[in-house]
Amino acid sequence: MLLDDLIRIKEQELAARKPFQLRCCMAAGCMSANSQAVKEGLEQAVKAAGLSDRVEVRGVGCLRLCCQGPLVAVDPAGTLYQKVAPEAAASLVASLNGGETALERGDPGHPFFKEQMSIVLENSGQIDPERIESYIAADGYLALRQVLREMRPQDVVNAMIKSGLRGRGGAGYPTGLKWTTVAKTQSTRKFVICNADEGDPGAFMDRSVLESDPHRVLEGMTIAAYAVGADQGFIYVRAEYPLAISRLQIAIRQAKQLGLLGSGVFESPFSFNIDIRIGAGAFVCGEETALMASVEGRRGSPRPRPPFPAERGLWGQPTLINNVETFANVPPIITRGADWFARIGTEKSKGTKVFALAGKINNTGLIEVPMGTPLRKIVEVMGGGAPAGNAVKAVQTGGPSGGCIPADALDTPVDYESLTKLGSIMGSGGMIVMDQTDRMVDVARFFMEFCMDESCGKCVPCRTGTVQMHHLLSNILEGKATGRDLARLEELCDLVRHTSLCGLGQTAPNPVLSTLRFFRSEYLELLRPEEPAAAAPAGPGAAAEPPSGGAPACSGPPGPAS
């Protein structure tokens, strides 16, 4: 494979393109709404209408507005049809010749689409994820060629540093710095791992990227491997994502056939192989040391860091671990330049971020916006607010490690620092909108139950702390708790956060702390009065004696005097 071959494939692909194209969403959201039958229906209708030489039906990745699926986009008109039933295929095809169709039309001019800025998702919904030619026609693998032919590994690492790209898995560690450490560590063998163990409930960005544009991730990983000097890569993907797994398998096979993966990539001395490792349903495996243990075929128990994986990782060798979205950002940074990337976003958070909008919101689906976009714009303008005229009460970001951001803080720009300041985290990008019918204490207990079940059991604070916190939250919800229990809950939050071994335990109290911070009154309403025998029988006495405010830990039982 040389540049000429790449250009030839691209030209062939573009030449074969027909005047009309029907892009049919084949990502998991639409697939579950029967988009496979829609695609087959369209193919038959095109054949029946004798338009086979003018109309192409293409299965593509996510078209983003998942709530209106199955979606079909028509080029070159740019029309978007929603909720397409397989029976309506004939009328859709007829509409290409000026016929009428009763199908519901989406509005491509809606802010949901207009306000997006696509870098990671630029091929999503455009190319056929199961054909490498389709990716090459969208200038795929040009970045890899440029890296192998024109750049030294050091140049690639420098480009990453200059771009200001930060890890998209949640913590926001500077990608360039991580690559530097792995590149500098001396070793005979190094590994690259793509973390696709998207465990946060309510997040489906990585799944969509893998389903819509798997080659982009492979290309990003291969560039990373060249930069740090690795020869073996692993993609650790959840077993719950069978479609993503099968598309990755197809992509790896195709890339190997064309010599874009395997030995002698692009006829250079550089070799790189990628294997898929399928997770087995353990949330803790999203933590990097646990993930490596799982890749090695062991239980997913984390270990203390340092040593960091960049120095001692998989089988004791230096290992680069990045998230799916991080790798997907790499090829455009190479082709368009680090300066271009660094101009997007805010001072400390560069580029764009993909978010999965879900919950009590009108437009659920996938969006990609520049860093620094205010939450209000995402939720109210793009997402269309809560359905049925309800008011948005809070937005949950970061999954079980994150927090709930109240409606009055919606003007916060979305970047790593601002969200941390609000007691939440960027997380991998799940955004769940809640309205006034959602009780925040219940939400906190939901996440605590999650952490309790998912705790691996290695360290005591996380193993027993989450159980106790869950117990306290249940008591509060059932109206059995007093102010003393609330004080104990806060104390426990503090303890678990500071003494747990890995990120799971350290962040498990976050949903409780953030709901306590912004929705404390909801907790207080549920408390029963202290010492009922001694206390005055006056009605809602609980609200009158709140435990001493923000003071953490042992603030002493409030008002024990009888």
Add this chain to the structure above:
Amino acid sequence: MQAAVSPASPPVHPSGDKRFRILETVMKRHQYKHDSLIEVLHKAQELFGYLDNDLLLFITHSLRLPPSRVYGVATFYHYFTLKPKGAHTCVVCMGTACYVKGAKAVLAALEEAAGIKAGETTPDNQLSLLTARCIGACGIAPAVVYDTAVTPRQSPDAALKWMRTVTNAPK
């Protein structure tokens, strides 16, 4: 990576069940490497539906691992099950998006109608009721997976309707 220790003559399962041979081939393809354990367990569960002690011991001997290690891994991960599943499975997604959109009510309705709790199988082995952490179908919440079909926007009534069709169906 550990050096592959290939047994001189791989143990053949005395039952002569063809599925053991398929599993054997998979382990061979992985060169009996210890780090392939999770992949092998995935394959075993795919072939047999669940992992019983006999099957785990077979893997233990083939990969030359201590039984504690194989049992430990098989019980650590939620995806592996040591008990047989019913003829039909129903997985209610309990991810955050599905939860705030009413997955709890769907699950409660199913639990009551089937008389079992999540994670259990009905005594006649017809239905297994399971929950998932998040199946990533948040855009179409609440989602339920009936056998293999991910179904969008489920209500308690829709779930019960499905349950009636499968439990009344002739075996």
